[in-house]
Amino acid sequence: MTEPTAIGKGLAVSSRRRFLREASALVGGVVVANGLPSSAASAATENTNNLPPSVPEWMKTPGAPMGSQLYGAPSPFEKDVIKNISKDLPQYLSASGRTPLQDLDGIITPNGLFYERHHGGVPSIDPAQHRLMLHGLVDRPLIFTMDDLRRFPSQSRIHFLECSGNPAYTKPFGKTASDLVGLLSCAEWTGVSLKLVLQEAGLQAGAKWVVAEGADAAALTRSIPIEKCLDDAMLAYSQNGERLRPQQGYPLRLLLPGFEGNMNVKWLRRLHVTAEPAYSREETSKYTDLMPDGTSREFTFYMEAKSIITKPSGGQRLTTPGFHEITGIAWSGHGKIKRVDVSVDDGKSWQEAQLQEPILTRALTRFRLPWHWDGQPAVIQSRAIDETGYVQPTLAELLGARGENSFYHNNAIWPWRIASDGEVTNAAA
Amino acid sequence: MPRLEMWIAAAAFAASAAGAVAQAQSPYGIGRVATPAEIAGWNIDIGRDGSGLPPGTGSVSHGREVFAQQCAACHGDNGEGGVGDKLAGGQGTIATAKPVRTVGSFWPYAPTLFDYIRRAMPQNAPQSLSNEDVYAVSAYILNLNGLLPADATLDAKSLAAIKMPNRDKFVGDSRPDVKNPACMSGC
Numbered sequence: 001m002t003e004p005t006a007i008g009k010g011l012a013v014s015s016r017r018r019f020l021r022e023a024s025a026l027v028g029g030v031v032v033a034n035g036l037p038s039s040a041a042s043a044a045t046e047n048t049n050n051l052p053p054s055v056p057e058w059m060k061t062p063g064a065p066m067g068s069q070l071y072g073a074p075s076p077f078e079k080d081v082i083k084n085i086s087k088d089l090p091q092y093l094s095a096s097g098r099t100p101l102q103d104l105d106g107i108i109t110p111n112g113l114f115y116e117r118h119h120g121g122v123p124s125i126d127p128a129q130h131r132l133m134l135h136g137l138v139d140r141p142l143i144f145t146m147d148d149l150r151r152f153p154s155q156s157r158i159h160f161l162e163c164s165g166n167p168a169y170t171k172p173f174g175k176t177a178s179d180l181v182g183l184l185s186c187a188e189w190t191g192v193s194l195k196l197v198l199q200e201a202g203l204q205a206g207a208k209w210v211v212a213e214g215a216d217a218a219a220l221t222r223s224i225p226i227e228k229c230l231d232d233a234m235l236a237y238s239q240n241g242e243r244l245r246p247q248q249g250y251p252l253r254l255l256l257p258g259f260e261g262n263m264n265v266k267w268l269r270r271l272h273v274t275a276e277p278a279y280s281r282e283e284t285s286k287y288t289d290l291m292p293d294g295t296s297r298e299f300t301f302y303m304e305a306k307s308i309i310t311k312p313s314g315g316q317r318l319t320t321p322g323f324h325e326i327t328g329i330a331w332s333g334h335g336k337i338k339r340v341d342v343s344v345d346d347g348k349s350w351q352e353a354q355l356q357e358p359i360l361t362r363a364l365t366r367f368r369l370p371w372h373w374d375g376q377p378a379v380i381q382s383r384a385i386d387e388t389g390y391v392q393p394t395l396a397e398l399l400g401a402r403g404e405n406s407f408y409h410n411n412a413i414w415p416w417r418i419a420s421d422g423e424v425t426n427a428a429a
Numbered sequence: 430m431p432r433l434e435m436w437i438a439a440a441a442f443a444a445s446a447a448g449a450v451a452q453a454q455s456p457y458g459i460g461r462v463a464t465p466a467e468i469a470g471w472n473i474d475i476g477r478d479g480s481g482l483p484p485g486t487g488s489v490s491h492g493r494e495v496f497a498q499q500c501a502a503c504h505g506d507n508g509e510g511g512v513g514d515k516l517a518g519g520q521g522t523i524a525t526a527k528p529v530r531t532v533g534s535f536w537p538y539a540p541t542l543f544d545y546i547r548r549a550m551p552q553n554a555p556q557s558l559s560n561e562d563v564y565a566v567s568a569y570i571l572n573l574n575g576l577l578p579a580d581a582t583l584d585a586k587s588l589a590a591i592k593m594p595n596r597d598k599f600v601g602d603s604r605p606d607v608k609n610p611a612c613m614s615g616c
Contacts, residue, residue, distance in 0.1 A: 091512050093552060120549060134460075135468045142460040143467065151459050200455045211474060217555045219548035221474070272474055279477040281545040285536050288599065294524025296535075296595075300602045341611070349614045383611070391609040401606040405528050409604070 083113060084178040093121045094218070096163060098182025102310045107158070107329065107356075107364040109185035111240050116247045117163050117183065119282070120217030123267055127251040130215065132235070136273035139202030146251050149235060152192035157234070157257070158363045160186040160331045162303050164260035164287060164408040169399060173429045176315040180414055180426070181308050184331070186364040189255050191236035194229050203273065211278045212254050215269035222263045223277035224256060228301075232257050232362075235268065257362040258333030259301045260408070262287060292403035303333035305392050306411040307340055307367070307384035318422035321375035326353075327368045332386035337365040339385040344371060346379035346415070353382070373418070379427050381415040395428060473556075475544035479589025482540060487564025488582040489572040495562045496569050499551045508532075508573045513552070517573035520594055533574025537599055539591040542567045564588070 050056035074081065084098035096117040099109055109115075116122075127146045135141035163183035167173060174180045198210075203226075210229050214220040224233065234255040237244060244250040249266025256264050262282060277283065277299070289297040307330035312318055326344070330337045336359050341350040356366040367382065384392040395412035415427035475481045497506065503513030508531070510516065519529030528534075532542060547563045549555050558566070568583040576591055577583070 120552065120555065133463055133468065133471055135463055135472065140455065141463040141468060143463045144460045148459050152457060196457070200457055200459060202454065213474075217549070217552070219473070219555065221544075221548070270471055272472065274474075276476075278474055278544075279538055279541060281536075281541055281549075284538065284541060284599070285530065285532075290523070290528060290530075292524070294528075295598050295600045297602050297604075298599045300604065302602075302604070304604060341613070343616075348616055350612070350616070383609070385611065390605055391611045393607040393609045397607040397609060404526075 081113070083116070084176070084182050094119045096183055098178045099185045100176075100178045101182055101184065101308070101329070102177040102313045102316065104310070105366075107186050107366050108240060109187055111187070111242065111245050111248075114185040114187065114239070114245065114248055115161075115163065115183045117261060118216065118218075118247070118266075119220050119262075122246050123216045124246065125215060125251060125267060130251050130269065132252060132269060132271070134197065134201050134271045134273070136211075136271075137204040137207040137275065138198075138273050139204060140200075142201045144197070146237065149192055149197075149237065149252065152196055154190055154192060155234065156188055156190040156238075157232075158186065158188045158358075158360050159255065159257040160184060160362060160364050161255075161261050161264055162306075162331070162333075164262065164300070164303070165410075167410055168407055169395070169402070169410050170404050171429065173426055174314070175426055175429070177308050177310050177313040179314070181306070183261065184329075184364075186331075187239045188241070189234060189236040190238035190241075191234045191252075191255065194233035194235055194254070195231075197235060197271075198229060198273070201273075206275045207273045209274045209277050211270075211272040211274055211280075212263075212265040212268060213270040213272070214249070214265045215267040220262070220265060220282060221278055221280040222265055222282055223274070223280065223299075224254070224259075224263060225299075225301075226273075228256055228259065256301075258303060258335075260287065260303055263301065287408060289402065289406040289408050291406060297406075300409060301333075303331075304409065304411045305332035305334065305337070305384045305386040305390050306330070307337075307382040307392060308414050309342070309380060309382050309416060312380070312418065312424045313416055314424055314426045316424045318373055318418060318424070320422075321373050324371050324373050325368055326371045326380060326382075327366065328382050329364045330355075330367055330382070330384040331362070331364050332384065332388075332390070333362060334390065335361050335387040337367075337384055338387045338389075340365075340367040341383045341385070342367075342369045342380065343383075344378055344380045347381065350383065375420060377420050378418045379415050380418065381413050381427075383413050473544070473548055475540045475547075477538040477540060479540040479585055482543060482585035482588060483560045484585070485560040485564055486582050486584040487561050487566070487568050489565075489568045489577060489579050491562075492565035492567070492569025492572070495558070495566050499558070499562075500566065503552065508570060516570050520574070523595060523598065531574065532570055533576060533594065535595050537593055537596045539567075539571065539576075539588050539593055542570060543588060 081100055081103045084100055089095050099113050099115045132144045166183040167180050208226050209223045211223050236253050236255045239248055252268045254265045254268050289300050309328035311327050330340045340353040342353045343350045353367040353369040359365050392413055398412050417425050417427035503511055504516050505511050508516030516532050519531040519534030522529045523534055543563055546566055564583045568577055571577040
């Protein structure tokens with residue numbers, strides 16, 4: 001199946017790492033024996049004017065004055081921490097761009113690095129001219145302005161969003177954590193409970209589904225079961241404290257915690273309360289999971305438990321044996337993460353990682369394991385277990401159950417190979 | 430009349446006079462009532478049974494012309510695919526190791542074709558085709574898949590009557606479908 005979310009062939013390794021590699025090459029290759037960090041080694045061959053015992057140049061003159069940036073941007077030294085967008089997508093209107101997971105800490109994705117998936121480009125919507133229409137099996141069909149929606153009692157919650165095709169089941173697999181599962185991000189969302197808005201219109205008997213439609217050029221349509229709409233669904237207008245970014249549905253999106261990304265309809269303009277699903281193109285010919293026997297699973301809403309080690313991970317390099325913290329993220333559409341196990345011996349044995357608070361329902365959870373690398377080749381991997389007891393499977397287990405053509409909902413354990421020179425690569429590629 | 434009741438009566442009068450404020454049974458009284466004309470203008474949903482399909486007709490032959498002008502650049506002259514999805518062929522491949530998913534081989538409901546083309550195609554100008562042209566393009570794509578004769582004309586009733594070959598092959602979500610034993614040592 002042609003899917004624009006497929007990994008491109010040549011995703012660039014960040015130039016920062018390239019710099020580190022080249023810099024260490026300058027001083028005669030890999031620095032191991034003396035334990036000198038390669039960054040110090042590379043600096044030694046370049047500019048020592050800012051290093052001890054000298055006083056750094058940025059202390060000898062005032063910095064930029066207040067107001068130099070009216071909307072703050074990252075340091076120019078972080079210019080390579082950007083969205084990961086393949087250079088050989090078949091097209092860029094229905095396409096996706098990935099979060100650089102391996103370059104981020106904690107559980108919150110900065111708004112500028114949140115993953116994107118659009119089906120008809122990013123519309124530019126004037127919020128004063130945006131309306132939400134709610135109609136169908138309701139007592140009172142209603143139209144809301146954005147000001148109306150912000151009058152309702154508000155709520156803020158932290159949840160992940162993940163595209164269901166993240167990654168595919170077949171090669172070529174990507175090189176980095178972002179290539180593999182970068183269609184994943186997490187934010188604090190603020191909005192109004194969808195339940196309150198539905199109650200405002202009054203649900204009629206027989207209301208079983210709500211068909212949500214976006215105000216984009218795809219008029220993307222997905223059907224949401226009424227149980228989810230009356231549970232934790234939210235109409236979100238803010239993300240990490242500021243209004244949604246255009247790429248995330250400005251001025252309004254549906255948020256369905258734990259459900260596959262495309263159902264969280266962006267640029268939300270219409271909610272049609274119905275007795276049965278729309279069976280739209282995006283829930284029949286796409287986003288259905290084909291099995292080897294020719295049947296296709298439909299309405300596969302939930303993103304099951306999953307985890308990935310982000311450090312060390314593909315494209316990175318351990319510069320020296322000795323202490324290294326293994327860290328990564330775990331998440332489940334079914335609730336909280338209960339445990340994450342890590343193996344550093346190619347799956348022969350596993351140990352429980354530390355979970356960083358807060359551990360939230362349907363949110364990323366950061367895990368850590370202190371590790372001493374002995375300089376020998378190793379394969380490391382993580383395994384998430386959620387509060388339902390579900391254990392993240394291996395790719396072999398998934399392929400055994402689903403074959404190679406189901407495309408969506410690959411939540412496999414992903415191993416990284418560490419070579420004796422410290423280079424980290426995808427062990428399954 | 431006590432002062433509070435007077436205020437309530439006045440407010441109720443104002444609400445009914447405005448005619449658009451959400452009624453008293455709304456818990457918050459936020460939003461205004463959508464008129465039938467407003468709903469009709471925005472509601473473009475077509476059910477799998479063809480409910481919501483508009484009046485009008487379109488022939489395979491007219492659809493061939495519209496397709497050549499509006500669709501072929503991305504989907505190929507005969508729906509063979511390109512930048513856009515492959516639209517025709519693939520029947521009999523879905524249960525094989527190399528499934529070819531097209532309208533004819535995979536889509537379960539024919540009315541969805543009208544719904545999707547009208548709302549989202551052509552990609553550079555969605556919602557620009559007339560209903561007649563959408564019927565015609567739907568007819569042409571169904572013809573490319575051997576599901577409609579070359580001399581056929583499609584309307585709401587005939588589109589809803591087409592049984593797609595893959596219709597009965599969709600099943601519910603049976604996950605969790607794997608069980609990792611979570612071995613801790615000696616694995």
